[in-house]
Amino acid sequence: MHWFMLVFLWGIVSYTLATVIPDIFHLRNVGDGFFWTVAFFIGIIFTIWGVHIERRNAGEKIREENHKKEKENSIKQSLLETYGLPIDCPSFQYLNGYSSISNKASVNIWVGENSLNLLINGEDIQKYQVPIDNINFYSVKGDMKQEMETKGGNMSVGGTVIAEGMLGTAAAMKKNQVVQNIKTIDERKTIINAIVDGKNSFIFFDGADLYNYLLENLPEKEQSFVAMNK
Structure with missing residues (x-):
């Protein structure tokens, strides 16, 4: 789980405990500090849980990569021995x-x-x-040779004027700009x-x-x- 999700959830829980729940259950006399303290400990629990999930996912990913490498090495070893x-x-x-x-x-x-x-x-x-x-x-x-590949620059003068009216001068110039790329052909x-x-x-x-x-x-x-x- 991403850390920003934990922070987001922690914020929602903290706000709910400190503001919404006291109003719903008429618990304002308990004091805001109590609810913020509860929210703090719940946040710690969320953090520990998130770290655990993240480590578990990282461990599974490492195990999958190691298993893939072992399989590839096994195939290579088999090909070496057989062929x-x-x-x-x-x-x-x-x-x-x-x-x-x-x-x-x-x-x-x-x-x-x-x-x-x-x-x-x-x-x-x-x-x-x-x-x-x-x-x-x-x-x-x-x-092995290189060729100049040209794109764009094929708009007529009339087309440029229309484009300027619709898109503005800068946009029309960009649209009509000639782009040249060097293409390698082997x-x-x-x-x-x-x-x-x-x-x-x-x-x-x-x-x-x-x-x-x-x-x-x-x-x-x-x-x-x-x-x-x-």
Whole structure:
């Protein structure tokens, strides 16, 4: 319970005890001090009760968060033991090129066991492995560019005059103001060229995050490195 609610309730009870009840029951001869004293102790009871409720709710929230973390850690531990999935393994958005994986699936990818491991962690968990020796190269293609997006400023002169009459000059100017925003467009794709099921395949992933991951964990298969070593 919020503290302002306690204060509000305390105020109502205090006012009622000190003013309304004595008038209703003709108890003015008892004295206002008695009723204010009673109101004070009732306020203390409200405060203790409120603190208890607040602590209980906070404790329940902490227990729920701990239970959620324990469940997540249990799932991660199970995936680690069953599939070898690292605890903090990154996921990447797959686009196309690997026939066994659904387009636009979220795929956990890591390098290990002399393979590039791909795991789809959904209702039906599936793991695929591409041996490092079967990877010809990987690269990143496409650009990340910025475009100026313009909004507003399309009101005619006549429309501006009418708007000034209806809204006032300042409001009309604001309504007719040109707003420009810089929009970032990432068209980059990570491409892995590998032999999959006996076929030379090009596997596409969205963005450059996978490229950066592979550059750290599998640098020898980056396209320019492969070209230099031929």
